Every structure is written in C-alpha cells, then in structure tokens.
Amino acid sequence: MARAATTADTFNAVAEPRRREILDLLATGEHAVNDLVEALALAQPQVSKHLRVLREVGAVDVLQDGRRRVYRLNGHALKPIHDWVQRYEQTWSERFEALDDVLEELKQKEARDAECD
C-alpha cells in the first residue's frame, strides 16, 4: 500500500474540521494567512500548522504576492474525495437500476391483474 500513502493523507488532511474550514474559505478565492486567522478566529501558529498539512498533501498552493504569502486551493489534489462521492453515487445508481427491474415486473403484474378483473 506504499503507493497509496499520499492519497490516504489527503483524506486525513481533509478529515480535520478546521482544515475543511480553511478549504471552504479558499474555495471562495485566494487568501493571505492573516485573512484566514481572522476568519477562523484561531491563533496564527495553529492556522499555519493546518496550512502546512494542507500544503504537504498538495491541497493548497502558496504564492508569493509581494511581501504577502497567499494561499490557493488546488482542486486536483482533492480529486480522490470527488471520486469517492462518485463512488457513493454509483452504489445508489446500481441499486436503483435493480429497483427499476423490480418495478417493471410489478407494473406488468398489475396490468395482468387488471385484465383479469
């Protein structure tokens, strides 16, 4: 499973509620650390620590904007999460396709019963 390590870490990185908040904020656009500190009402070292975890898995990129460091969401790194949502969708789609078949039979039976009346 060694190959899976970085991907698994993305899930781990995103599992932490505060880090999700950071991702939600960055989903609205780029932000400097100070913006995030203010929006989250957390101390700067904590925010920086969360940002470091997110950077390590590639979920955010850091850009130098003059003297400010600006953070940006990296959607590609979050692809596995997206894929998992699709997986769940597929589970339900398969289930409902099987239900379609059952319903088709019930309809045919209903039609036959109506003819007999």
Place this chain on the structure above:
Amino acid sequence: MPNATSGAAVVALQGETEILITREFNATRHLVYKAYTTPELVRRWWAGRRGQMTIAEIDLRVGGMWRFVMTSSEGFEVAFHGTYREIVPDERLVHTEVYEAMPDAEAVNTLTFAETDGRTTLTVLVDCGTREVRDGMMASGMEVGMQEAYDLIEQIAIELAEEA
C-alpha cells in the same frame, strides 16, 4: 423496456451532516413504496450488483425494526438495521439506519415519494448527525466495506500517479 428510467442517482451534500439522494422512477409511488417496504422485493434490488442479500426483515410500524444483510461479491458480510419513526404509506418514511460495523453512528433517513404523471421522484435524505460520520459514509460507499475502500484508495493513487 423503452420507458425504463435508468438515470443515475443524483447525490448532493447538504449542510454539514446530510446527504441527499434523488432518483426518478417510471412507476407509481405506490409501487416504489411497495418495492421499498416488502422484504421479498427488497431482497431483489437493495444489494444492487454488489452481492446477494441474505436477510431482509421489515417490521413496518412506528417503532418497528428493519434489518438488511448482504454478502458482497468479495465474500464479506455487510449488515444494516434501524427503527421506523414515521410511516405515511406511499408518501413518506422516516427511519434510523445503523451500519453494524460502526454501531455508534446512527443516521436518520427521510424518504419522500412524489408522483407526477405516473412517475415517481424518490428523495432519500440521510442525516448522519455529524460531519465526520457523513464523510465516512460517503467514503465507504455505505456498504462497500473497508477492504474495498482501501483498494479504492490504492487505485486512485495509481491513477493520480499515472496522470502526474
């Protein structure tokens, strides 16, 4: 089956803790409700293509229990159970749902059966209680099981590696 629905289920995350699943069926809501609440019928569709159902028990009254067990095609057993909280025949069902491998996490499912011109839109609102449980459910595909989830992580990792 020219009129078969065969659309994908639409899954959306709602708020912090909810998952909303929507699907239209080419049948009256009476039939969709029946297929959802009759054990012999549930047996035929609930496992989808992922395995065989071994147990489908439904005690359809408020406070009554349900329990579904399937054996996946990979050979592991997956079981869910819950209690009915609200029953409006052909219209609405509210029941709890517990994945027996994670018995502390109880979700509350609200099913709505809405019919227009003989077609039924089913919505399943799953309230997982907490965001962690919600995301855990999404991750597992509900009944996929951890092994398959691990396999999936690995597969995604390989795909991403190939893209890079």
